[in-house]
Amino acid sequence: MDAIRAGNAPMVIRRKGAEGSLPVALEEKIEILILLSADADESLRLKAWQTLVDWNPAELEQLLSEPATPWAVIDYLASYLVPGRPNLVEALFRNPGIPPELIEWVKLSEPTAATAPPPPQAPPAEGSTDDKKEGEKRQTLIQRVNAMTPIEKIKMALTGNQEERLALIRDSNKLVSRAVLSSPKLSDAEVEAYAAMKNVAEEVLRTIAMNRRFLKSYTVARALVNNPRSPLDVTLPLVNRMNDRDLKTLAMNRNVADVLRSMGAKIIKQRQDAQRSKIPTGKH
Numbered sequence: 001m002d003a004i005r006a007g008n009a010p011m012v013i014r015r016k017g018a019e020g021s022l023p024v025a026l027e028e029k030i031e032i033l034i035l036l037s038a039d040a041d042e043s044l045r046l047k048a049w050q051t052l053v054d055w056n057p058a059e060l061e062q063l064l065s066e067p068a069t070p071w072a073v074i075d076y077l078a079s080y081l082v083p084g085r086p087n088l089v090e091a092l093f094r095n096p097g098i099p100p101e102l103i104e105w106v107k108l109s110e111p112t113a114a115t116a117p118p119p120p121q122a123p124p125a126e127g128s129t130d131d132k133k134e135g136e137k138r139q140t141l142i143q144r145v146n147a148m149t150p151i152e153k154i155k156m157a158l159t160g161n162q163e164e165r166l167a168l169i170r171d172s173n174k175l176v177s178r179a180v181l182s183s184p185k186l187s188d189a190e191v192e193a194y195a196a197m198k199n200v201a202e203e204v205l206r207t208i209a210m211n212r213r214f215l216k217s218y219t220v221a222r223a224l225v226n227n228p229r230s231p232l233d234v235t236l237p238l239v240n241r242m243n244d245r246d247l248k249t250l251a252m253n254r255n256v257a258d259v260l261r262s263m264g265a266k267i268i269k270q271r272q273d274a275q276r277s278k279i280p281t282g283k284h
Contacts, residue, residue, distance in 0.1 A: 181204070202231050205227065205234060225239060242267075
């Protein structure tokens with residue numbers, strides 16, 4: 001994935017990526033297709049685009065409606081695949097993390113947008129200033145971020161908007177993700193979403209857990225506990241904070257470590273035993 005992002009993946013890998021056949025998670029497959037839809041190789045670019053257009057609509061709906069889906073993916077799909085496709089539009093509107101501005105844009109674009117817009121062209125290597133400006137204008141957020149230097153990413157993480165922070169929180173550079181979590185514009189809702197994301201580095205989840213302000217939120221603590229990506233030394237101290245309902249859910253969550261499920265079940269039993277001991281027996 002990193003090699004594709006950097007633009008130096010072997011052609012055989014890029015071809016498989018353009019076919020959507022790499023053995024990676026769904027959102028990573030879509031992100032790879034998005035990256036390859038701007039590949040310098042025209043045949044590869046067109047193949048990636050066609051694969052995106054033909055992708056299983058139900059899986060696209062799943063990504064569009066999920067708050068944890070990287071904003072860069074949402075941005076591209078909303079720009080090129082959502083308009084004119086009612087099911088995808090509805091899925092996008094179900095996503096509570098979508099900013100009002102994007103919803104308004106989709107509403108305005110839907111009546112006139114083509115069902116399958118032409119694939120975005122890779123920016124020209126050389127050309128007039130006007131051509132370059134037009135190429136930059138067409139770039140989606142994911143392409144802009146991948147073209148940035150680490151310093152530019154850190155600056156965006158600290159001063160950018162919610163969509164840009166969501167794109168940068170998964171950056172492989174720890175300084176970038178830390179900058180996102182240090183942004184003065186960061187909202188509690190964003191932290192809650194990051195804590196639930198299964199495609200961020202463990203460092204991100206650990207940083208969230210080490211921040212007292214973030215952990216004051218029960219929702220953040222619950223998200224960390226139920227996130228299989230969270231390190232055990234982060235989640236174990238938080239289990240005792242869970243309420244009975246969430247402990248029962250945790251005890252049945254097969255995505256988390258066995259020790260967490262066992263601990264959840266143990267705490268439930270301890271609480272039930274303690275509750276029973278307080279009930280009068282009626283004997284004198």
